[in-house]
Amino acid sequence: MAPIPPLHIILSPxxxxxxxxxxxxxxxxxxxxxxxxxxxxxxxxxALWAKPxxxxxxxxxxxxxxxxxxAVETVLKALVERKVSSLHSPExxxxxxxxxxxxxVLRNCLERELGTWADNPRAACMSTWLHQxxxxxxxxxxxxxxxxxxxxxxxxxxxxxxxQSAQSGGGGRxxxxxxxxxxxxxxxxxxxxxxxxLVISPDGACIFDFKTGDPKPxxxxxxxxxxxxxxxxxxxxxxxxxxxxxxxxxxxxxxxxPPLTGDQIDLFERQLVEQTSTARxxxxxxxxxxLPGVDRCPYCPVRHLCSEYWKPETQALLVREVERxxxxxxxxxxxxxxxxxxxxxxxxxxxxxxxxxxxxxVLRLTRAMDWLQPGMRLRVLMGSSPPPTPSDSPASxxxxxxxxxxxxxxxxTELYVL
Ligand code: SF4
Numbered sequence: 001m002a003p004i005p006p007l008h009i010i011l012s013p014x015x016x017x018x019x020x021x022x023x024x025x026x027x028x029x030x031x032x033x034x035x036x037x038x039x040x041x042x043x044x045x046x047a048l049w050a051k052p053x054x055x056x057x058x059x060x061x062x063x064x065x066x067x068x069x070x071a072v073e074t075v076l077k078a079l080v081e082r083k084v085s086s087l088h089s090p091e092x093x094x095x096x097x098x099x100x101x102x103x104x105v106l107r108n109c110l111e112r113e114l115g116t117w118a119d120n121p122r123a124a125c126m127s128t129w130l131h132q133x134x135x136x137x138x139x140x141x142x143x144x145x146x147x148x149x150x151x152x153x154x155x156x157x158x159x160x161x162x163x164q165s166a167q168s169g170g171g172g173r174x175x176x177x178x179x180x181x182x183x184x185x186x187x188x189x190x191x192x193x194x195x196x197x198l199v200i201s202p203d204g205a206c207i208f209d210f211k212t213g214d215p216k217p218x219x220x221x222x223x224x225x226x227x228x229x230x231x232x233x234x235x236x237x238x239x240x241x242x243x244x245x246x247x248x249x250x251x252x253x254x255x256x257x258p259p260l261t262g263d264q265i266d267l268f269e270r271q272l273v274e275q276t277s278t279a280r281x282x283x284x285x286x287x288x289x290x291l292p293g294v295d296r297c298p299y300c301p302v303r304h305l306c307s308e309y310w311k312p313e314t315q316a317l318l319v320r321e322v323e324r325x326x327x328x329x330x331x332x333x334x335x336x337x338x339x340x341x342x343x344x345x346x347x348x349x350x351x352x353x354x355x356x357x358x359x360x361x362v363l364r365l366t367r368a369m370d371w372l373q374p375g376m377r378l379r380v381l382m383g384s385s386p387p388p389t390p391s392d393s394p395a396s397x398x399x400x401x402x403x404x405x406x407x408x409x410x411x412x413t414e415l416y417v418l
Contacts, residue, residue, distance in 0.1 A: 002371040006047045007055075007121045010305055010379065010416045013043020016287065019280045022185075022192050025222045031279040033296050035288035040302040048121055055122040057301040057414075058130060063113060064137055065212040069196070070109040071145045072210055075099065076180040076197060087152050102142050110134050122414070129411050144251040148210055151254050152197075174236045176200050184229035184236065189273065195226045204244035205230060205237070211250050219248050220257050227259045228268050294321035298329050304379045304416045310351045319353055328353050332380045332407055333418070334363060342368035347407070350377060361405035369415070377418040383407040 016039055020027055030038045042053045049055055078099055084091045099105050114131060117123050123130065174182075178199050185192040197208035207230060209223050223246045231242045242265065246257040260268050282288060290308035297318060303309045310333050322328055333351035340346060345363040349355050363380070372378075385407050409415075 001373060004371045004417050008371070008415055008417055009047075010418050011045055011047065012287075012305070013040065013054075014046055015044040017042040017044075017283075019283045022190050023276050023279070024191070025193055025225055028275060028279055029218070031282055032275070034291040034293075034300070035279075035282040036290035036306060036308065037296070037300050037302060039283060039288045040305050049119055051119070054302055054305070055120045056117075058117060058120070058123045058126070060130070060133055060137070061213070063130065063134060064141055067106060067109045067113050067134065068141050068145050068148070068212050069210060070113065071102065071106045071141070072148055072196070073180050074105050074109065075102075075145075075149060076178060080178055080180070087149060102145060103138065106138055106141050106145065110138070126411055144212060147251045148249055151249050152208070172235065173238055174198070174200055176202065182236075184226060184233045186229055186232040189232070189269070190276065191229060191272070193222075193226050193229050195230070198230070204241060206245040206247060207243050208247045208249055211248060215248070215250060215255065220255075223248055223257045224260055224268070225272075227257075228265060228272075231260075231265060232269070292317060294318050294328070303329075303331070304381055304414065310379070312351060312357070315351060315353050329381065330383050330385055330407075332361075332383055334361065334378050334380060334407070336363075336372060336374050336376045336378060338374060339372070342370075345372065347378075349405070355405055359405060361407055364406060364408045366409045379416040379418060380407060380409075381414040381416070382410070382412040384410050384413075 020042075027038070030041075040054060041056075044052060045054055075096060078095050079087070079092060082091065082095050084095055086092065096102065096105075100108075110131075114127065114134070118127075178197065179195075180197050182195050182198045183192055184195060184198075195207045196210045199206045199208070207223065207226050209219065209226065211219060227243045227246050230237055231240055234240070242261055243259045246259050248255040248257055290306060292308055292314045294317075297303055297309055297314075300306070300309070308314055318328060331353065332349060332355070334347035335350055336345050336347055338346040340362070343365040345365075347361050347363045349357055349359045349361055351357065352359075355361070363378075363383075385405055
């Protein structure tokens with residue numbers, strides 16, 4: 001019998017993670033939403049790869065967003081290097097031309113982004129497909145980045161030119177100029193956050209956050225957090241002056257967010273201390289608490305590892321709550337019954353959002369997997385289930401008459417043995 005590849009085995013972390021030494025906005029949100037999800041995503045899985053955490057699932061929207069972010073960062077860093085003081089200036093056009101144009105910048109960022117995940121075993125079988133899909137999206141990404149950059153120019157980046165020290169990235173007070181991808185921190189609180197762009201002018205600081213998706217209420221909170229960290233970052237901002245402006249830049253519009261001032265800053269800090277402490281406590285148990293919900297489980301990248309998700313009562317809860325969600329993933333837990341041929345199996349449903357337990361189904365694979373054996377219990381994520389045809393029924397080969405369902409593997413489908 002062929003051994004099951006480690007990636008296709010449902011694993012528990014070899015070591016559960018400790019609470020993070022430094023909190024960030026996305027870490028806090030993930031822990032608040034579901035401590036189990038954070039812990040499963042950040043445990044150690046040496047059987048799979050050498051990096052910390054479970055190999056992430058790559059998605060087109062997230063990858064496109066990261067590529068656009070990196071493209072903006074590349075252009076801004078080139079402007080800083082060449083001491084170009086304004087995105088409006090003719091020199092800025094020259095800088096962009098020297099970079100090979102926006103399309104080249106984006107293509108390079110695409111290659112780099114996919115290169116970072118070259119060792120991700122979860123992405124191996126879809127890397128060519130991802131590459132093709134992202135290539136096809138390059139014109140749209142180019143348009144978005146162009147619009148995003150065009151939204152920045154109202155800011156004169158550094159009147160009188162950017163001082164040399166602005167390029168250093170070293171410690172100490174930040175000088176006048178533009179500072180892309182700048183980490184801000186509040187060490188006493190154990191917090192840090194990376195501002196997409198910080199512009200320091202003689203009047204004060206402006207913080208920009210670039211968003212490639214639709215606006216969400218959380219974006220405002222995140223940017224106010226960056227404003228708070230800037231105010232409390234005694235190393236970069238010894239005066240403790242709050243930022244002058246906070247700007248959320250979408251490809252359709254720019255939203256001005258009011259910075260916190262006076263008592264609001266103290267209140268924000270107290271709330272942050274409380275939230276952080278609650279989140280850390282939530283990671284005290286092993287395994288940490290699972291908080292299933294229709295607004296998080298369908299997008300959870302480690303739901304195949306989460307026993308809570310597959311319980312019938314959780315599946316029923318998600319279906320009940322589905323009116324509040326646009327869709328639920330087509331996930332199935334099935335028992336392999338009989339191999340019809342190298343790429344087709346008769347299976348029985350063990351757990352599913354939509355189909356009854358014990359219902360017969362046919363599992364169609366896009367390629368042969370010789371490690372599959374009768375009697376195995378399999379978790380199938382994101383399978384397609386088109387309307388069934390009578391010929392798919394195991395009844396035609398002596399199976400039960402109630403067979404109706406066909407589960408088909410697609411580019412997004414993942415299979416895991418329990
Ligand atoms: S599937 Fe749901 S309950 Fe389980 S870890 Fe993910 S978000 Fe939490």
